[in-house]
Amino acid sequence: MDPLEQLTREVGRTIGDGPGPERRQRQRRAALRLTRAPQRHGFWSRWAAPLAVAAALVLVWVVREAPRPATLTAQVGARPFAAGAWLAADEQPVALEFSDRSRVVLAPAAAIRLIRVDAAGVELGLERGRLDLEVVADEARAWRVAAGPFTIAVTGTRFSAEWRPDSQTLAVAVAEGRVQVHGGTLPAEGSRLSAQQRLEVRAVPETEEVASVAEPEPARVEPVREPVRSRPAREVPAWRRLSDAGEHAAALAAIEREGLAGQLGRLGADDLDRLAHSARLAGAAGPAREALTALRRRFPGDARAHKAAFLLGRVALDLANDPGDAAAWFTTYLEQRADAPLAEEARGRLLQIWRDLGDADRVRAAARDYLAHHPEGSRAGQARAMLATP
Amino acid sequence: MRLRVVTAEPDREPRDTRPAAAAVLEMAQAGDPRTGAALFDRYEAQVNRIVWRVLGADEAHDDLVQQVFIALLKGLGRVREAEALDGWVAVVTINTVRSEIRRRRIRRLWTRDEPLALDLAEAPAVPHEARELLRRTYAVLDKLPADERIAFGLRFIDEMPLAEVAAACGCSLATIKRRLQSAQARFRRLAAKDPALAERLRLGEEGRDDGPA
Numbered sequence: 300m301d302p303l304e305q306l307t308r309e310v311g312r313t314i315g316d317g318p319g320p321e322r323r324q325r326q327r328r329a330a331l332r333l334t335r336a337p338q339r340h341g342f343w344s345r346w347a348a349p350l351a352v353a354a355a356l357v358l359v360w361v362v363r364e365a366p367r368p369a370t371l372t373a374q375v376g377a378r379p380f381a382a383g384a385w386l387a388a389d390e391q392p393v394a395l396e397f398s399d400r401s402r403v404v405l406a407p408a409a410a411i412r413l414i415r416v417d418a419a420g421v422e423l424g425l426e427r428g429r430l431d432l433e434v435v436a437d438e439a440r441a442w443r444v445a446a447g448p449f450t451i452a453v454t455g456t457r458f459s460a461e462w463r464p465d466s467q468t469l470a471v472a473v474a475e476g477r478v479q480v481h482g483g484t485l486p487a488e489g490s491r492l493s494a495q496q497r498l499e500v501r502a503v504p505e506t507e508e509v510a511s512v513a514e515p516e517p518a519r520v521e522p523v524r525e526p527v528r529s530r531p532a533r534e535v536p537a538w539r540r541l542s543d544a545g546e547h548a549a550a551l552a553a554i555e556r557e558g559l560a561g562q563l564g565r566l567g568a569d570d571l572d573r574l575a576h577s578a579r580l581a582g583a584a585g586p587a588r589e590a591l592t593a594l595r596r597r598f599p600g601d602a603r604a605h606k607a608a609f610l611l612g613r614v615a616l617d618l619a620n621d622p623g624d625a626a627a628w629f630t631t632y633l634e635q636r637a638d639a640p641l642a643e644e645a646r647g648r649l650l651q652i653w654r655d656l657g658d659a660d661r662v663r664a665a666a667r668d669y670l671a672h673h674p675e676g677s678r679a680g681q682a683r684a685m686l687a688t689p
Numbered sequence: 690m691r692l693r694v695v696t697a698e699p700d701r702e703p704r705d706t707r708p709a710a711a712a713v714l715e716m717a718q719a720g721d722p723r724t725g726a727a728l729f730d731r732y733e734a735q736v737n738r739i740v741w742r743v744l745g746a747d748e749a750h751d752d753l754v755q756q757v758f759i760a761l762l763k764g765l766g767r768v769r770e771a772e773a774l775d776g777w778v779a780v781v782t783i784n785t786v787r788s789e790i791r792r793r794r795i796r797r798l799w800t801r802d803e804p805l806a807l808d809l810a811e812a813p814a815v816p817h818e819a820r821e822l823l824r825r826t827y828a829v830l831d832k833l834p835a836d837e838r839i840a841f842g843l844r845f846i847d848e849m850p851l852a853e854v855a856a857a858c859g860c861s862l863a864t865i866k867r868r869l870q871s872a873q874a875r876f877r878r879l880a881a882k883d884p885a886l887a888e889r890l891r892l893g894e895e896g897r898d899d900g901p902a
Contacts, residue, residue: 302890303877307845310826313819314746314846317737326737326751330729330758385817412817426816582816617818640891644884677884 309580319450319481370418371440372398385412385620388428397421399440404431406461410620414445426582429461436476447502447548449482458492464583467502467552502548542573548581550574559586563593568601575610584618608632609641612648622652637672647678654685711771718766728761732778739782739857743842744789745827757785779857783839790835825886829879837872844869 317323373380375395380386386395387410395403395413401421405411409428415421420441423430434442434453442453446462449469456476462469471480473492481489483502492498538557541550554562554574566574571594578587591607591614598604612628615621629645629652639645646669653661666682673679709731716724736757740750760781768777830838840858843849844865849857855865880886 303873304845306822306826306886306889307841308848309819310823311742311846311848313823314742316734317741318746318750322751323733323737326733326754327726327729329751329755330725330733333725333758333762424817580816580818582818617821641888644888647884677882 371416371421373413373416373421380413382413382416385410385426387411387620399435399437401435401442402433406430425460425462427462427464429459431457431459433457434476447483449480449485449500449502452479452481452489464548464551464581465555467548468499469502470497470499472497502552538577539570539573542577550577551581551583551586555586559589563589564597566593568594568598568603571597572603572607575607579610579614579618582618584614587614587618605632605635605639606641608635609639609645612645616648616652622656626652643669643673643676646672647676650678650682650685710774714765714768714771714774717762724765725758725762728765729758732761735775735778736782738847739779739843740786742847743783743786743839745823745830747827749789753785753789756789757782760785776856779853780859783843783857783859787835787839790838794835821885822889825883829876829883829886832879833872833875837868837875840865840868841872841876 373395375386375393380395386393386405388405388407390407392407393405395405395411397403397416403411403423406429409430410426411430412424412426413421414424419439420443422443422445425444425446430444432442432444432453434456436456444451444453444460446460446469447464447467449462451460451471453476456473456478458471458473458476458478460469460471469480469483471478471492473494473496475494477491477493479489479491480498480500483500485500490498490500536553536557538550538553541553551574562574563571571590575587575590575594578584578590588611591611594601594607595604608628609632612625612632615628616625626649629649632639632645633642636642646665650662650665650669653665662685666685669676669682670679670686676682713724713727713731716727721727733754736754737750740753740757744750744753761778764777764781768774830841833841836858840854843854843857844851851862851865854869855862858865858868860868877890880890
């Protein structure tokens with residue numbers, strides 16, 4: 300498929316068909332106001348306009364006087380934590396605390412992204428693992444937790460949510476209050492949970508799972524080294540069809556059901572490359588790293604094995620939030636071939652990493668290296684500015 | 690290989706929309722106060738999808754949908770044939786979107802406003818990489834001329850059949866094909882300046898080159 304076509308299809312799938320049901324309800328209410336029943340002339344026709352002006356003035360005064368909800372802030376320990384940032388717990392739980400005394404605790408190995416935090420509410424993206432949330436009730440604030448295709452809408456409550464990307468499963472257990480879960484295989488109106496209720500739901504319907512695993516696979520003793528596209532269409536595994544169609548999370552779930560570890564030892568270079576791509580797009584750092592590492596280990600002479608070093612850097616930087624590891628991979632990529640196709644991008648990323656980490660010596664070395672190789676590059680101005688800074 | 694422009698797509702099944710459309714027209718002609726609701730229920734999915742996909746889920750989305758329905762209710766009395774209603778709704782939606790793109794471009798000349806941010810707060814969870822892909826793609830589309838951006842969005846992001854794109858844009862098939870080719874070429878040129886998109890398109894090309902014939 301043409302790369303541009305692939306890109307636009309993926310954009311179409313990601314962006315979806317429009318806003319969620321709540322916004323559509325608001326739109327509908329607005330549309331209803333556009334047409335009104337015919338009105339009788341008389342008292343109201345004479346006085347409607349002056350009364351409306353008076354009401355508007357009163358409303359403006361009330362709104363000005365009404366207390367506005369304070370902007371929420373978040374912090375981890377004593378460090379401020381801004382929207383857009385990632386947080387992952389290693390072996391110990393990590394607490395994210397909000398200025399309204401709401402609290403989110405990440406269980407070991409869990410990872411989240413704080414998508415939004417402001418006066419109107421909080422939106423968290425649960426990438427993997429379990430969260431325990433204590434949300435202080437406030438009608439003016441909406442809390443949402445997004446996990447895979449699911450969204451949990453929260454009012455004041457105490458509950459836990461666990462997202463398992465491997466099996467595309469969401470588990471929600473409510474201790475106090477109520478939550479509403481939408482998306483995935485749930486009905487359009489969602490599923491409401493009250494105190495002491497628990498929900499476990501999968502993103503992929505059971506029937507689809509059966510269809511995926513029922514796909515016949517020829518028995519193989521040797522690793523598959525033949526290009527996959529040369530096989531008859533009926534033998535194309537389900538995960539690969541899903542991957543080609545841009546359904547990356549579903550593709551990953553399908554291959555994980557077949558046993559990811561075993562597949563990593565059997566797939567050809569083409570498929571490992573495709574699997575890594577799907578895992579990256581699904582936001583799954585672990586499988587992406589494993590596929591790319593397998594590609595480098597099993598096909599060291601393949602051009603894609605070299606490119607895998609660059610992609611490992613991207614995975615470390617964008618998905619695992621590990622700039623040190625990312626820098627090591629970008630350096631490996633450049634060491635293997637200084638004039639590699641993505642060399643400018645790798646040097647640019649090194650520049651950005653050392654700057655973000657505040658390592659002045661490495662920033663200057665990276666800037667000099669960048670300018671030596673790409674004096675007209677897109678970050679050349681930035682590199683010169685870095686060298687000019689004392 | 691470039692995106693191929695074809696004339697017929699069998700994947701969208703035609704449906705008989707005349708009874709529902711005729712009911713909306715009858716309500717409008719009778720001055721029924723429920724016309725707005727009926728019109729919204731019948732066409733909100735179509736209007737939302739077009740505006741959302743062409744403009745990229747931005748913060749002004751709901752205001753634009755409202756503008757489209759104001760324009761639809763204003764002009765509904767001029768529609769005589771129920772068969773024409775679906776197409777007319779698409780044309781009005783596209784005209785509203787086109788005016789908005791041009792209005793923003795002119796405003797940006799004076800105010801240097803940044804393009805509006807993506808608003809996916811209510812969308813299903815989208816991984817960071819995919820959000821980034823959306824942001825960068827729509828940043829490039831933001832630089833396309835209004836007509837090219839609309840044609841590109843309808844055809845390649847919404848995957849609308851070519852004939853419907855031409856009808857919605859109010860031009861011939863030949864014109865829309867030329868416009869799409871020009872939009873593709875311009876998109877590729879502008880995407881080449883964005884490292885992530887350039888890498889994405891380059892990796893795709895390399896993957897195709899590496900793959901079997």
